[in-house]
Amino acid sequence: MTITITAFERSPDGGKGLARDTRVRWALEEVGQSYEVRLVSFQAMKEPAHMALHPFGQIPTYEEGHLALFETGSIVFHLAERHAGLLPVDADARARAITWMFAAVNTVEPPILDLVTVKILEGDKPWSKERLPLVQDRVRGRLKQLSVRLGSAEWLDGEFSAGDLMMVSVLLRSRPSGLLDEYSNLAAYVARGEARPAYQRAFAAQLAINTRTPQPDGHPR
C-alpha cells in the first residue's frame, strides 16, 4: 500500500531538517519503507482538505490506504509497531522506549519551541529581549536533566529505538540557539543520530525539496 506523507512546500528553516516531516522520513528510512510526499503551502495547510487530515493544520500527515494519521509521535509509533528495528522485542524495554517517545514530545520539545515563541512570534514585543534568558534557562534545565540521565551511554535505553529517533529530532531544534552544545554528551548523542544512514537519506530528501530553484510563479518545482 502506498504511503504518502505531507511536508512544507517551502520549510521555514530553508532545509535544515528541523521541520517535523524529517522525523517521519527518518523512521520510514529506518524500517525501509518507500513513501511519496505531497507538498503543502502555508495557505493550503489551513484549508478544509488538509484540515480533514490534520485538525490542527500542520504537517506532516500520514496516509496509507484508508488510514490517515497525524502527530509525529503517533506516526513513528505506527511504523515502529509494524516493522522491526525501532522498538525492542522485550516488553519492558519496549515500554521504556515508548516512554522516551512521549518524553521527547511532551517534556523536552515544549521548552525548546518556546525559544521560537520568544525570538520570532514575540520578537517584536518590548519584553522579548528580557524574557529570552528565562526561556533559555528553562531549556537548560531540561537539557541538563537529560544529560545526567544519558551519561556516557550511546542511546537512552540500550539499543537505538524510536525513543532516540524522537529525542534526537527534538534536540536538533535546540542546536541553532547554541544551547545543545553546552551539553557535550547530548551534542554527541545527536551527532550519532545524524550519522545513521537512514537519517542521512531523510535529511537529503527534505533538503532536495527545500533547495529547488523557485519558478517564475514563485513556487519551487
Place this chain on the structure above:
Amino acid sequence: MTITITAFERSPDGGKGLARDTRVRWALEEVGQSYEVRLVSFQAMKEPAHMALHPFGQIPTYEEGHLALFETGSIVFHLAERHAGLLPVDADARARAITWMFAAVNTVEPPILDLVTVKILEGDKPWSKERLPLVQDRVRGRLKQLSVRLGSAEWLDGEFSAGDLMMVSVLLRSRPSGLLDEYSNLAAYVARGEARPAYQRAFAAQLAINTRTPQPDGHPR
C-alpha cells in the same frame, strides 16, 4: 504484581484533580487495576531516589515489578495495551486513538501550560499582564480547532478511548482560566469524561489525599 504510582504529597492545585497523577489513576480505574500510591514532597522529587525513576523530577511514576515508567502518555498506553477497554481492537482505529494521545500531550497541553507560565511563573514580571492575552489567544486557537473536529460527536473517534482520557485530562487544565467554557461542545465533552465512574473514583482518591488535615509538623497524614 503490585502497581505503585507516585503523586504529590500536597498537590499545588489543592485537590482539583489537575495534577498528572489523576489521569493515571483514571486509566487504572478504567481497566480495573488496583494500585498503591507513594506520596512525594517537592523536595524529594528532585532527590536521587526519585530522579532515578523520573529523570525530569516530576510525578507520576509507575512501578510494576522491575518495570519503571514515567510520562503519563506512556503509562496510560502501557495500561491500555495490556487491558481491554482503552484502545479499539481494529488496527486503524487503534492507531487513530494513539494519535489523539500524542495530540493531547504534544499539541493541546503545551499552550494550556503556558497559561501557568505567564500567570504564575512570570506573574511578577512587568510583561505578564500584557502578554496574557497573546497566550490566551494561542490556547483559543487550539481549542477552536479541536472544537471543530469534535463537532457534535461524543468522543474524538468512535468509542471512548485512551485518546479521550488524555485529551479530557489536558483540557481540564484550561477550565480554571475560563477558556474551556468558551467552546460549549468541548466543555460538554470534558463533562462526559468527568461523569465516568472511573474518573469519579480517580478524582475522589486524589482529593482524599489533598484534603487531609495537616499535622503539627506541617505534613498531612
